[in-house]
Amino acid sequence: METRPRIILLNGVGSVGKSSVARALQDILPEPFLHLEMDVFLDMLPHKLLGQPEGLLFQATLDQGRPSVAIRSGPAVLRTMLGMRHAALAMAAQGNNLIIDEVMLGGVQLEQYYRALFAPFGIRLVGLFAPLEVLEARERMRGDREIGLARWQYQRVHRGVTYDLEIDTALVPPSEIAVRVRDAFGL
Numbered sequence: 001m002e003t004r005p006r007i008i009l010l011n012g013v014g015s016v017g018k019s020s021v022a023r024a025l026q027d028i029l030p031e032p033f034l035h036l037e038m039d040v041f042l043d044m045l046p047h048k049l050l051g052q053p054e055g056l057l058f059q060a061t062l063d064q065g066r067p068s069v070a071i072r073s074g075p076a077v078l079r080t081m082l083g084m085r086h087a088a089l090a091m092a093a094q095g096n097n098l099i100i101d102e103v104m105l106g107g108v109q110l111e112q113y114y115r116a117l118f119a120p121f122g123i124r125l126v127g128l129f130a131p132l133e134v135l136e137a138r139e140r141m142r143g144d145r146e147i148g149l150a151r152w153q154y155q156r157v158h159r160g161v162t163y164d165l166e167i168d169t170a171l172v173p174p175s176e177i178a179v180r181v182r183d184a185f186g187l
Helices: 018-028 038-043 075-093 107-115 132-142 149-154 174-185
Strands: 007-011 033-037 056-063 066-073 097-102 124-129 165-168
Touching: 007 018, 007 107, 018 033, 018 097, 018 124, 018 174, 033 038, 033 075, 038 075, 066 075, 066 149, 075 097, 075 107, 124 174, 132 149, 165 174
Parallel strands: 007 097, 007 124, 033 097, 124 165
Antiparallel strands: 056 066
16 A cells, blocks of 8 residues: 655744754654755855845844844745755655755745645645744854844744644744654654
């Protein structure tokens, strides 16, 4: 009996813990799940495209007196991200179970890029949340992010999205989140 691959999409603001949850899931799931990270695909871009209209533009502003960094994706980034989604689709078509971690900006993108694209396989959407002050503290601790990205993404990422499961990562460690995801979807 052939089974179709299982696909889990972790969506949330940067520094919410998507990668940590994905690794925790890989550790406890009985079957192999490949972890596809948005950041790995963005790292494939030439460094010279950072700060360029063709690549990624970061616009620093203040939001209620705090740093906020808007992101604008140029054509090279848009092609890369579309390629990532189609690469994920190709991996699923070969029978691979997937955990995809990405920052999707709202329901329209999610419907267009994941629900429609993965309709032949089905996909489980997991929204990872945390209070803004927690996200900003994590962002500062990481040291590998522009300070203010979380603030800019905060009101955009979950807008208009209906999830199969929502979890607050400020209250629950990644290992427990993994158990909740596993149990919720019978993995």
